[in-house]
Structures are given as C-alpha cells and as structure tokens.
Amino acid sequence: MEDKNNLLIGLGTLLLGGIILFLIRDFPKLDDGHPGPALFPGILAGLFIVFGAFLLVQGVRARKQVGAHLPPPGSHEAPPLEGRTYSLQGILNAFCVAAAIVFYIFFVETLGFLITGFLLLIFLMIKLKVPIWKSGILSLLSTLGVYILFAKILKVPLPWGLLGW
Known part of the structure; x- marks a missing residue:
C-alpha cells in the first residue's frame, strides 16, 4: 500500500511542480537582476519536482521488494500484510x-x-x-x-x- 501511495503522491507532486513552472513562465522580470515574482514559486516548483522524483523512486523500489515476497501466482497463500495502521x-x-x-x-x-x-x-x-x-x-x-x-x-x-x- 505504501509503495502505491509513494508512486501516486510522487507523480502528483512532479505534475504539480511542472504545472507551477509552466504557469510562472510569463511572470514579469525585474531590472538589474533583482528577483521577480516568479522566484519563490519557482523554488517551490523545483522542490516539488525533486521530492516528487524521490517519492517516485522510493515507490518503485518498494514495489520491486514487495513483488519479491509475494506468493507465486495460483497459490492460495495470502500476501504479507504491511499496511499502515492508524492510532x-x-x-x-x-x-x-x-x-x-x-x-x-x-x-x-x-x-x-x-x-x-x-x-x-x-x-x-x-x-x-x-x-x-x-x-x-x-x-x-x-x-x-x-x-x-x-x-x-x-x-x-x-x-x-x-x-x-
């Protein structure tokens, strides 16, 4: 379950970062090299992309590890329970x-x-x-x-x- 969450959240975060970068491309630039209004949204978009990619890689790795522990196809053995519990x-x-x-x-x-x-x-x-x-x-x-x-x-x-x- 956690690997699926990491995959979905990672993809969503990557997509959000890309959308933000797309939307700020037309923000005005300031003279003399001063940061314009696109600076902070651009930083956030970059962070979204970096951490989204990290989650995506984590999800892919976890999925490969879980796949190695699954019972063979056609078996009636239950897969291991590794879900999250909420307190x-x-x-x-x-x-x-x-x-x-x-x-x-x-x-x-x-x-x-x-x-x-x-x-x-x-x-x-x-x-x-x-x-x-x-x-x-x-x-x-x-x-x-x-x-x-x-x-x-x-x-x-x-x-x-x-x-x-």
Missing part, C-alpha cells in the same frame, strides 16, 4: 495541528506574531511529548528565527498585536 493518538495529533492553525488565524492580529507563534509551537511540542524545557527553548528560537527572516531580512510586515501597544 487514535495519531488522529488526535493531526486535529491538534489543525486546531493550532485555526488558533493562529484567529489570534495573530490580536496577540501578534511573536506571542501567537510561540504559543502555537510550545503547545504542539508539549502535545507531541517534547520535554517542557526543550519546548520552550525551541519555540522561542524558532519564533525569533522566523521573525528575523521575514520581518527583518525579507521586510514582510508581521502583526505586533499586544507588543505593539
């Missing part, structure tokens, strides 16, 4: 990530990026059983790193919220 904890973790994103959307303007990002990360890390002291340090450093990258280097205005008085 309640895994499903709950996925819902927590979705809830954290909804929390961010509704509270980032009020609380600000720094507070909301920190709270979101520390909540998710504690939920995923990272020790509290590591959660605090990693949440703080990650939030500050993202803030420096976007607000200071890329000059993207991020909401100040409570810190903006």
